[in-house]
Amino acid sequence: MKALVYTGPESQSYRDVADPVPSEGEVLIKVAHTGICGSDMHAFLGHDERRPAPLILGHEVAGTVVSGTQSGRRVTVNPLVSCGVCEACLSGRDNLCVNRQIISMPPREGGFADYLAMPESNLVTVPDHVTDAQAALAEPIACGWHAVRLAIQALASDPANARALAIGGGAIGLGAALSLKAQGIENVQLIEPNAERARFLQTKCGIDVLSPDQVEASGLYDIVVDGVGYPATRATASACVKPGGVIAHIGLGSAEGGLDIRRITLQEIQFIGTYTYTAQDFRDTAAAMFDGRLGALDWVESRPLSEGLRAFTDLRAGHVAVPKILLTPDA
Template sequence: MKALIYTDVEVLTYMDRPMPEPQDGEALVRIMSSGICGSDMHAYLGHDARRPAPLTLGHEAAGVIVGGPEDGRRVTINPLVACQTCDFCRTLRENLCPNRQIISMMPREGAFADYVAMPVRNLVTVPDHVTLSQAALAEPIACGWHAVRLGRAVLGGDLSGMRCAVIGGGAIGVGAALSLYAQGARDITVIEPNAVRRERLADVAGFDTCAPGGDGMPADGSVDMVIDGVGYAATRETCSALARAGGVIAHIGLGEATGGLDVRRMTLQEITFIGTYTYTAADFEATAAAIFDGNLGALDWVEERPLSEGHRAFKDIRAGLVAAPKIILTPDHTTAGP
């Protein structure tokens, strides 16, 4: 089969790789759509020790089961493989499983490939009216869905009268904004510095957009829930300023490890900080259901490119040339085969 392999810093090579061999309880999935995540970009830039070269990246994927009793079943993939036996798994907090694995991190190769092997329990059936590119968005949007659920619980559960802001107009930020809307919020602003991307997002229903510090930027101390989908010191500084007394900061982004938080203000104003990592299996399934029911909008803000041109896609994202919040790679199956 063909795969897009991270072979060195800022080098991705489209090449032949061995077919994955499903183990007991696993299915072979023919990948039809696989999104480029910020974590893939971190690996590509050599910033993620958890993803050493050579490695097949990609974990936001959907496809079709090949072989076995469920041959032809259309599925979206929950890439987080938990042990199912630890205390976190038994209490349905699989995202905190100390033994968790995620495809695109060793020992599990990722989904920038023609095929991947996955536990059947990690596969959610996709109805025929949903495209597999839409279904591949379940993974990045589930990160925001999980963050919103946690923040909503702190705020009392009802977001209908709350002011919300999301920092970052990539797929994580857009997914968080759409999750806010689906879970009841109506006053939502996405803060995005890239003018090309802001223009692309201007017609996405459910939220407004603005540049940092520009027209439409919420006032300091006015936001009930602010979600950081970027995770740099500068964005955390903005979160600390925007959150109201008693408000919530939900932090998803992994841009850099330290700096930015105004801990004194957060302490004096009793601002809750929630670090969020991935999602539970229930969050993933709820996100997929919201996609299938149309509760997250048309999801037409992606750009599709062939897997064989994946290296160019990474370069374009790196250069800030991509307006779409998400690029979906679509393998060329004319050369693929078991």
């Protein structure tokens, strides 16, 4: 099969690799689309020691099963493989499984390829009225869905009266904003510094978008979701959250800096680090997508897998207005 292989910092090769061989309990999936995530970009730039070259990246996958009795089943893929027997798994927090694996990290190759092998239990069936491109958004949106669920649980006030802010106009931040609305918070704003992307989000997604210099005038928020995770965005989250409010931190842009620990302590602000989603969160996200609670999901751009390197460089340069680029195996 063909795959886009990360070969070192800022280097990728579109080439022939061996087809994946499903293990017991797994099926072979013909990939339809795989989204480019911020974590893929970190690896591409050589900033993620968990993803050493050579490696097939990509974990936001939708496709069709082509092996076994389920052949022909259209699916979206939960890329997080958990053991099912540890304390975290048995308590319903399988995203914190001590033996977890995720595709695009060794030993599991990722979805920037023609085919992918996955456990049957990690698949959610896609209904006929949902396209493969829409289905590929389940993974990034599930990150925001999980973060919002945790933030609402921690909130002391009534969520129906809450104000919320999502930081970042990529798929993580946008997914969090859409999830906030789907989970009952109507007053939602989003910060996006890229003017072209901000216009796209405002007109295409119906999101109230602020530029960074508008934030101070907008007041304080009960919930702030940081979908970027750099010192500057953590500083913004620290400054914008109400006393007694909640910061949900998804972004992994950098590891340290930005939090106003003094204010968080003195004003009893809760800080929640969130990692991916539980299997139930993933299923709940897919259900919300399929029944229309998360909007039209038409904010993607598809590019051929063979042109993946160009897609990464365009994203890095800030030349992409849409929140998500999907790489599609060449015909």
